[in-house]
Amino acid sequence: MPLIEDLQDPKLLEATLETQRVFDGNLLHVNRDTVALPDGSTATREYILHPGxxxxxxxxxxxxxxxxxxxxxxxxxxxxxxxxxxxxxxxxxxxxxxxxxxxxxxxxxxxxxxxxxxxxxxxxxxxxxxxxxxxxxxxxxxxxxxxxxxxxxxxxxxxxxxxxxxxxxxxxxxxxxxxxxxxxxxx
Missing domain, CATH: 3.90.79.10 (Nucleoside Triphosphate Pyrophosphohydrolase)
Known part of the structure; x- marks a missing residue:
């Protein structure tokens, strides 16, 4: 089983279907996305955007x-x-x-x-x-x-x-x- 070789393995990737901005701050921004999972079902992902x-x-x-x-x-x-x-x-x-x-x-x-x-x-x-x-x-x-x-x-x-x-x-x-x-x- 590859550990590092295939970090873009299609069996594991999620596809973004919809993005919603939930919060806009001075430093951080929060998004809530709906994603398609590898098995075809959907899920919600909440995450923080940071400038680096x-x-x-x-x-x-x-x-x-x-x-x-x-x-x-x-x-x-x-x-x-x-x-x-x-x-x-x-x-x-x-x-x-x-x-x-x-x-x-x-x-x-x-x-x-x-x-x-x-x-x-x-x-x-x-x-x-x-x-x-x-x-x-x-x-x-x-x-x-x-x-x-x-x-x-x-x-x-x-x-x-x-x-x-x-x-x-x-x-x-x-x-x-x-x-x-x-x-x-x-x-």
């Missing part, structure tokens, strides 16, 4: 990684996460990553590497997060948006892995970023 985002894995000169502590309202708690942000309409992903790193942390980077794309919640959103590794960091002044409160912290790879394993770090994009950092040989 970037996440940055910033590597400090001493090898530690730069993360943020930030309160996330939907879960009413502070999370430890890599810097990230939403793409503006038509914005290049690398330019967005550079902008977000500067705005949220005050740092700029002399070397950037695109790592890949993450789909954080495939069951109900089309969000894609483009992942970047940033090296050659130079400190500066953060330029936080009004109403944005972020605390930057330097964390070792050992601390990050321990945080995932003990349940302290649960943000999916950050867990994925830790995996990518390990694959790049960061310690």
């Amino acid at each position: 985002a970037v996440m940055i894995i910033p590597v400090l000169p001493d090898g530690r990684l730069l993360l943020e502590r930030q309160y996330r309202y939907p879960l009413h708690r502070v999370f430890l996460e890599f810097p990230a942000g939403k793409l503006e309409a038509g914005e290049d992903a690398l330019l967005c990553a550079q902008r977000e790193l500067l705005e949220e942390t005050g740092y700029t980077a002399s070397a950037w590497e695109f790592l890949g794309v993450l789909h954080p919640i495939i069951s109900y959103t089309d969000e894609e997060i483009r992942l970047f590794l940033a090296k050659g960091l130079t400190a500066g002044e953060a330029q936080l948006d009004e109403g944005e409160f972020v605390e930057c912290v330097a964390v070792s790879m050992d601390e990050l892995v321990a945080g995932v394993l003990d349940g302290t770090i649960t943000d999916a994009k950050t867990v994925s970023g830790i995996f990518w950092a390990q694959q790049k040989g960061l310690r």
Whole structure:
């Protein structure tokens, strides 16, 4: 049985019959679609449309990684996460990553590497997060948006892995970023 080979297997595809916009927000839009299933029956699919985002894995000169502590309202708690942000309409992903790193942390980077794309919640959103590794960091002044409160912290790879394993770090994009950092040989 193929695992990765045939991701467009016609036996599994659904066809959109009708789309209805249920909600239009500043950031998110919600659609409700009627779809034809592979067996010919129909079903309803509700999902969130998202403009896309970037996440940055910033590597400090001493090898530690730069993360943020930030309160996330939907879960009413502070999370430890890599810097990230939403793409503006038509914005290049690398330019967005550079902008977000500067705005949220005050740092700029002399070397950037695109790592890949993450789909954080495939069951109900089309969000894609483009992942970047940033090296050659130079400190500066953060330029936080009004109403944005972020605390930057330097964390070792050992601390990050321990945080995932003990349940302290649960943000999916950050867990994925830790995996990518390990694959790049960061310690």
